[in-house]
Amino acid sequence: MKNFLIxxxxxxxxxxxxxxxxxxxxLWVASRTPGPLAAMGITHIPLDVTAPVGSLDGLPDQxxxxxxxxxxxxxxxxxxxxAQNFQDDLELNFLGLVKILHPVMPLxxxxxxxxxxxSVAVGKGMPYHTSISASKGAIEGFARALAAEYAPKIRVNVxxxxLVETALTARLLNNEKKRGLLAARHPLGRVGSPGDIARMAAFLLxxxxxxxSGQVIGIDGGISTLQTP
Ligand SMILES: NC(=O)c1ccc[n+]([C@@H]2O[C@H](COP(=O)([O-])OP(=O)(O)OC[C@H]3O[C@@H](n4cnc5c(N)ncnc54)[C@H](OP(=O)(O)O)[C@@H]3O)[C@@H](O)[C@H]2O)c1
Known part of the structure; x- marks a missing residue:
């Protein structure tokens, strides 16, 4: 059994x-709200990554x-x-990660x-994605540099x-017409499920x-690389 922080x-x-x-x-899961974690018997650590993060209480020694x-x-x-929109995206997507890693790296x-x-939008230019692509682009560069710095002890992948169907994307997929159009943009003919992505995360862990290490793996229904009729 390994110890993982999600x-x-x-x-x-x-x-x-x-x-x-x-x-x-x-498992230790940190987020603002516990959601269904208590019912699942998983330890929850209350945390807002956009607020100052000190030491993370409740984690194991390793x-x-x-x-x-x-x-x-x-x-x-x-x-x-x-500019504030860009700052907010950067805080949540990237700077929150930096804040968490500082106290956690020694463990x-x-x-x-x-x-x-x-996001697929970092490697393939997509309109209306400037802010999110900038934040996620920071993640990719950071991950490669961190992977190099900590090799061979710690592996880092992205x-x-x-598009994956979660609470985050509910607004984009809230009717059958939108869902059909977005599914059809993907060569594999559907949007992603959380399981499509979680299984890759489990493999990488x-x-x-x-x-x-130092890899960015596209799980994207083929949209980043395939041209289909
Ligand atoms: N879904 C997609 O289509 C898609 C596509 C490309 C990339 N991604 C990326 O994949 C990752 C997961 O996405 P998802 O769709 O699973 O998102 P999600 O359903 O919104 O889940 C996000 C998780 O992060 C937590 N969280 C949000 N804000 C937080 C904060 N300030 N402090 C601490 N925890 C916070 C949420 O819990 P609380 O609300 O309880 O804090 C929740 O557990 C994200 O980085 C997203 O950008 C998703």
Whole structure:
């Protein structure tokens, strides 16, 4: 049994990951609200990553991995995005991760694995994504540099999903017409499920991926690389 910290594991992809791992590993989940975690018997640590983060109370002495899930989808034309909008996205998607890692890095054991989230929109330019792409782009550069700095002790990888059905994207998928249009944009003909992404996160946390570090893995229904008729 390994010790994993999932930041933002109370809903969406993080909750799906917690559900996958809860019977085989020790989990600590940090988020603003506990969601269904108490009923699942998972330890919850109240945390807002946009507030100052000191020491994280309640963690074990050693950790084998961390997954950082908090993120946003603020799709707007560049002219409608203020500097504060960019700052807010950066705080949640990237600077919150930096704040968490400072107290947590000393806890990682040899062979620990860190998993962060980017977006398909970093590698493929998409309109209305300037702010979120800037924040997620920071994650990708940071992850590669961190992976180099901590190799071989700690591995760091990033998952770059396309549209996945969670609370975060509920507004984009709230009727059948929108859902159909967005599904059709993906060569594999559907939007993603939390499980599509959580299974990759579980693989990256596991020793099955022990020769992978510094990678950005697209799980995106083929939209980043495939041109279909
Ligand atoms: N869903 C997609 O289509 C998609 C696409 C590309 C990338 N991603 C990325 O994948 C990751 C997971 O997305 P998701 O769709 O699973 O999101 P989600 O359903 O909104 O879940 C986000 C999790 O982060 C927590 N969280 C949010 N703000 C927080 C804060 N200030 N402090 C602490 N915890 C906070 C939430 O819990 P509380 O609300 O209780 O704090 C929740 O557990 C994100 O980084 C997202 O950008 C998602």
């Amino acid at each position: 930041v933002g594991g109370s809903s969406g992809i993080g909750l799906e990951l917690a559900t996958l791992l809860k019977n085989t590993h020790h 950790l084998d991995g961390l997954v950082y899930c908090p993120g946003s989808v603020s799709l707007k034309p560049f002219k409608s995005l203020s 990682f054991r040899e062979g620990a694995s860190l998993v962060f989230f980017s 998952i770059a999903p396309s 596991s020793d099955d991926s022990s020769w992978m």
